Amino acid sequence: MADLSTVFAGIKSPNPFWLASAPPSNSGEQVHRAFEAGWGGAVWKTIGAPVLNVSNRYGAFHYGGQKMVGINNVELISDRPLDVNLREIAEVKRAWPDRALIVSAMVESNPDAWRQIVRQIEDTGADGIELNYGCPHGMSERGMGSAVGQVPEYCEQITSWVKNVATIPVIVKLTPNITNIVGPARGAVAGGADAISLINTLNSITAVNLDNFEISPNIGGKGGHGGFAGPAVKPIALNMLAAVASDEVIVRSGVPISGMGGISAWRDAAEFVLLGASSLQVCTAVMHYGFRIIDDLCDGLSNWMDSKQIESLNDIRGKSLSRLSAFQDLDLAFRAVARIDQEKCIQCNLCYVACNDTAHQCIDLHNAIGQVVPPGHDVRSNGKKEATVNRPRPVVREDDCVGCRLCHNVCPVEGCIEMVELPPSRPAVTWSELSHVRPDITQDWDAMKRYREETGIHIH
Amino acid sequence: MDREEVRPDPLAELLPALSDHEATLEANRCLFCFDAPCTHACPTHIDVPNFIKKIATGNLIGSASTILKSNLLGATCARVCPVQELCEGACVLGAEHRPITVGRLQRYSMDFASDKGLELIRPGNPTGKRVAIVGSGAAGLSCAGELRKLGHEVVVFDKRGLPGGLSTYGIIKLREPIEVALAEADMISSLGAHFEYERELGQNLDFKELQAEFDAIFLAVGLGWTPRLGIPGEELIVDGLAMIEQSKTDEKRVVVGDKVLVIGAGNTAVDCATIAKRLGARAVTMVYRRTECEMSAYDHEYDFVKAEGVRFKFLTQPVAVLHDGEKVVGLECRSMQLGELDESGRATPVPIEGSEFIIETDQIIKAIGQEKPALAALLGIDTIRGFLKVNEEFETNLPNVFAGGDCIRATGSASTVMAVQDGKMAADSIHKKLSLSSGG
Numbered sequence: 001m002a003d004l005s006t007v008f009a010g011i012k013s014p015n016p017f018w019l020a021s022a023p024p025s026n027s028g029e030q031v032h033r034a035f036e037a038g039w040g041g042a043v044w045k046t047i048g049a050p051v052l053n054v055s056n057r058y059g060a061f062h063y064g065g066q067k068m069v070g071i072n073n074v075e076l077i078s079d080r081p082l083d084v085n086l087r088e089i090a091e092v093k094r095a096w097p098d099r100a101l102i103v104s105a106m107v108e109s110n111p112d113a114w115r116q117i118v119r120q121i122e123d124t125g126a127d128g129i130e131l132n133y134g135c136p137h138g139m140s141e142r143g144m145g146s147a148v149g150q151v152p153e154y155c156e157q158i159t160s161w162v163k164n165v166a167t168i169p170v171i172v173k174l175t176p177n178i179t180n181i182v183g184p185a186r187g188a189v190a191g192g193a194d195a196i197s198l199i200n201t202l203n204s205i206t207a208v209n210l211d212n213f214e215i216s217p218n219i220g221g222k223g224g225h226g227g228f229a230g231p232a233v234k235p236i237a238l239n240m241l242a243a244v245a246s247d248e249v250i251v252r253s254g255v256p257i258s259g260m261g262g263i264s265a266w267r268d269a270a271e272f273v274l275l276g277a278s279s280l281q282v283c284t285a286v287m288h289y290g291f292r293i294i295d296d297l298c299d300g301l302s303n304w305m306d307s308k309q310i311e312s313l314n315d316i317r318g319k320s321l322s323r324l325s326a327f328q329d330l331d332l333a334f335r336a337v338a339r340i341d342q343e344k345c346i347q348c349n350l351c352y353v354a355c356n357d358t359a360h361q362c363i364d365l366h367n368a369i370g371q372v373v374p375p376g377h378d379v380r381s382n383g384k385k386e387a388t389v390n391r392p393r394p395v396v397r398e399d400d401c402v403g404c405r406l407c408h409n410v411c412p413v414e415g416c417i418e419m420v421e422l423p424p425s426r427p428a429v430t431w432s433e434l435s436h437v438r439p440d441i442t443q444d445w446d447a448m449k450r451y452r453e454e455t456g457i458h459i460h
Numbered sequence: 461m462d463r464e465e466v467r468p469d470p471l472a473e474l475l476p477a478l479s480d481h482e483a484t485l486e487a488n489r490c491l492f493c494f495d496a497p498c499t500h501a502c503p504t505h506i507d508v509p510n511f512i513k514k515i516a517t518g519n520l521i522g523s524a525s526t527i528l529k530s531n532l533l534g535a536t537c538a539r540v541c542p543v544q545e546l547c548e549g550a551c552v553l554g555a556e557h558r559p560i561t562v563g564r565l566q567r568y569s570m571d572f573a574s575d576k577g578l579e580l581i582r583p584g585n586p587t588g589k590r591v592a593i594v595g596s597g598a599a600g601l602s603c604a605g606e607l608r609k610l611g612h613e614v615v616v617f618d619k620r621g622l623p624g625g626l627s628t629y630g631i632i633k634l635r636e637p638i639e640v641a642l643a644e645a646d647m648i649s650s651l652g653a654h655f656e657y658e659r660e661l662g663q664n665l666d667f668k669e670l671q672a673e674f675d676a677i678f679l680a681v682g683l684g685w686t687p688r689l690g691i692p693g694e695e696l697i698v699d700g701l702a703m704i705e706q707s708k709t710d711e712k713r714v715v716v717g718d719k720v721l722v723i724g725a726g727n728t729a730v731d732c733a734t735i736a737k738r739l740g741a742r743a744v745t746m747v748y749r750r751t752e753c754e755m756s757a758y759d760h761e762y763d764f765v766k767a768e769g770v771r772f773k774f775l776t777q778p779v780a781v782l783h784d785g786e787k788v789v790g791l792e793c794r795s796m797q798l799g800e801l802d803e804s805g806r807a808t809p810v811p812i813e814g815s816e817f818i819i820e821t822d823q824i825i826k827a828i829g830q831e832k833p834a835l836a837a838l839l840g841i842d843t844i845r846g847f848l849k850v851n852e853e854f855e856t857n858l859p860n861v862f863a864g865g866d867c868i869r870a871t872g873s874a875s876t877v878m879a880v881q882d883g884k885m886a887a888d889s890i891h892k893k894l895s896l897s898s899g900g
């Protein structure tokens with residue numbers, strides 16, 4: 001049985017899964033039940049300045065029959081009185097000494113406000129503080145949340161105010177609403193942060209009502225951008241995690257990163273760990289299905305680790321970071337082509353139409369005796385037998401295939417189209433190397449043509 | 461017996477309409493195949509992925525239009541098509557999974573269009589050409605609608621009092637309520653086709669006059685009543701087609717025996733057995749000369765009727781009806797064995813000498829097919845094995861006299877959707893020919 005226990009900036013938890021600071025961790029009663037269900041920790045719903053919430057505050061992005069691929073919200077920080085939150089935090093911590101309990105906070109941007117909230121949090125016995133620099137709506141207009149997270153200098157300054165008074169670990173939670181997330185991450189580290197967490201939600205509008213042209217969801221006839229999270233943001237979160245986790249300044253500082261953004265199953269969790277996350281936070285998936293998903297998160301991760309003989313998360317943390325590369329350092333001679341497993345193919349022809357209409361026109365339809373035939377059928381032909389028995393099969397012309405991978409991506413049958421790696425037909429070379437030895441080809445199509453002819457590169 | 465109290469109607473439409481939720485889930489499951497096999501398998505080649513995608517996106521007007529573009533009788537077909545042999549049978553998700561329920565999704569869109577009273581098809585600009593259509597079954601209605609879309613004037617003649625042919629009088633209510641067939645005929649009529657009922661070609665409708673008055677004629681007369689068995693006492697046997705008809709138009713008056721025999725093993729025989737069972741017969745047995753391997757009923761129909769509790773007596777040939785006055789008491793039968801293969805590849809049943817035996821019964825229903833169109837000889841139209849003979853363009857040996865539907869179906873199994881396709885293709889041929897003759 002793999003060891004899932006985690007120590008994050010000195011904070012211990014029996015597994016790496018924490019409720020993210022959000023509605024699931026809004027009250028003592030909820031966090032209590034989450035811990036009963038098996039969650040390793042929780043970051044309390046952000047507390048701080050007084051706020052009022054609105055109705056219809058969660059919008060959703062549904063796609064192709066899948067509900068809530070993403071959730072969008074204009075919820076503010078906790079609207080429950082500060083003293084109630086603080087009392088419940090203390091109670092939960094007393095009842096669950098082995099779980100990680102971190103309190104997210106956001107107050108006016110002045111040292112006194114921060115000093116006060118830090119003291120109040122420490123009095124609860126909580127294990128850590130998370131500074132919410134991410135909230136993209138409502139709070140940012142008041143100079144908090146992402147208004148801080150978008151400016152590295154503010155990140156540094158506020159972090160240092162907090163660090164001056166805090167005795168427990170301080171985690172800085174970053175906003176993804178920025179061109180380069182490494183800047184604020186460095187700011188946080190410069191300000192003395194003990195850890196970083198990412199990502200908060202992305203600016204978004206989920207829908208427009210086609211009946212009355214209102215923004216959906218509508219709040220008294222109006223609506224606006226809200227924070228977007230859930231499965232749809234995972235690729236963005238992974239990229240930001242990788243960028244921060246591989247940044248030399250962050251690496252040198254040694255601060256751990258708590259990863260989040262679209263984690264809904266153990267596979268996602270494993271990917272976050274491989275890209276450098278030390279703990280994992282989850283919000284949307286819990287909002288969709290409840291606390292019970294912790295069972296598969298732990299179970300699935302642990303079974304996968306067992307099957308790979310991985311004993312602890314420390315053994316794999318950041319293991320995939322070494323595989324990150326900028327485009328100009330990729331091997332241009334690497335070659336893969338698509339190959340269809342005819343036994344698995346169900347002949348939906350989605351690969352064919354994708355390749356033919358939008359990629360490189362290198363999938364043909366073959367009849368039973370291997371001749372290339374056009375799509376279509378005789379108007380007088382009908383019935384299941386005629387439609388299925390001699391239905392042409394898609395076959396890749398491997399010589400023409402540029403290996404773009406589109407067909408593989410659209411094929412509905414798992415493992416049916418494989419991208420087969422072929423031995424390279426020319427020596428390995430990267431764009432950096434090439435542009436160094438042959439600068440002309442980066443400037444001039446004729447030079448490029450000569451280079452292609454020399455090396456036998458044909459692109460039809 | 462008194463069936464007044466039986467609730468609900470034992471013959472009411474079997475499959476419920478899909479709810480919005482079911483339809484959306486199912487539509488989203490469709491892969492949206494390219495050059496899809498379901499479309500190929502559909503005789504009218506409805507763009508199935510396209511109409512299903514439009515259900516998924518909430519474009520039901522577009523979905524219904526996509527269906528109607530290829531098949532004007534989409535509402536009937538959605539209910540009566542043997543989908544297991546057609547679109548659904550060809551679905552790529554069928555092999556390892558559940559095929560998409562294409563028929564029921566089609567019904568969902570067609571119901572939407574009719575519930576909303578949408579007029580999705582428009583007549584074409586008048587061409588001044590006139591076409592007579594004889595028979596208002598699937599083939600006739602489809603041809604009439606397509607010709608109206610092309611702007612030709614159309615008069616549909618039918619010997620019956622209601623339009624729809626077998627959709628109205630022959631397809632059991634479990635599959636299609638009569639209202640659906642009538643509404644579809646109304647839709648064709650609203651396109652501007654004129655209907656004349658109780659006009660029978662060869663009786664009170666003269667072929668020569670039609671030829672003189674119209675630029676072209678489309679014969680879609682279907683087939684006839686059940687043929688004779690040629691056994692003593694046959695006058696006491698119930699014609700299965702008449703019984704089905706009564707079950708559609710006057711269900712309460714259908715007389716069903718206690719111990720019923722159905723002679724035949726095709727889809728119509730299955731329907732008769734189902735009606736008898738559902739309307740109160742204690743035991744229903746289907747009597748067939750050959751074995752279950754040769755029976756012409758679709759597999760899914762055979763499975764269905766077995767589940768209804770109907771029994772089978774194979775390798776059994778009726779010899780004579782035994783009766784006590786007007787009252788049927790038994791059917792004398794003879795055992796058969798399978799002999800050589802006939803031209804259609806089915807084994808020929810051969811009687812076993814001296815094997816006669818009696819099955820006790822109080823009602824015998826025959827459902828052994830339909831008589832070939834008798835009109836051919838009268839009109840001087842060439843036939844092939846009793847069916848009207850047409851060329852690739854659906855034209856008979858008489859110029860400008862076209863035919864389609866069951867009356868030309870000399871090979872393969874007859875179905876509504878095939879008749880719709882015939883009507884559509886014949887309309888195309890008629891249009892081409894009439895356009896040529898007007899020099900345009």
Ligand SMILES: Cc1cc2nc3c(=O)[nH]c(=O)nc-3n(C[C@H](O)[C@H](O)[C@H](O)COP(=O)(O)OP(=O)(O)OC[C@H]3O[C@@H](n4cnc5c(N)ncnc54)[C@H](O)[C@@H]3O)c2cc1C
Nearest residue numbers: 595597598599619625626660661681682865866875876879
């Ligand atoms: C009991 C039964 C059940 C069936 N169930 C199904 C099913 O579930 N699914 C399926 O796909 N197919 C089914 N079929 C087959 C299907 O009904 C036919 O293939 C289809 O109706 C053929 O259409 P049609 O227009 O060629 O002929 P018909 O529907 O038979 O229409 C012919 C029309 O011509 C009229 N007519 C005939 N002679 C004359 C004349 N001399 N003058 C004027 N009018 C005339 C008739 O009154 C009738 O209205 C079934 C058939 C039967 C008998």
Ligand SMILES: Cc1cc2nc3c(=O)[nH]c(=O)nc-3n(C[C@H](O)[C@H](O)[C@H](O)COP(=O)(O)O)c2cc1C
Nearest residue numbers: 020021022046073199200229230261262282283284
């Ligand atoms: C409805 C909602 C409310 C949220 N409120 C907060 C909050 O108060 N403080 C905070 O730091 N993050 C908040 N978040 C962001 C989440 O903590 C988390 O960073 C984000 O949802 C990404 O994770 P996920 O994809 O698992 O949901 C909120 C998210 C949602 C959906």
Ligand code: SF4
Nearest residue numbers: 345346348349351411
């Ligand atoms: S997408 Fe996959 S299953 Fe569909 S035809 Fe192509 S290879 Fe076959």
Ligand code: SF4
Nearest residue numbers: 502537541546547563
């Ligand atoms: S018309 Fe019939 S065969 Fe064609 S798609 Fe519809 S249900 Fe299937």
Ligand code: SF4
Nearest residue numbers: 490491493498551552
């Ligand atoms: S074959 Fe099945 S999955 Fe493919 S388009 Fe047709 S109904 Fe949809």
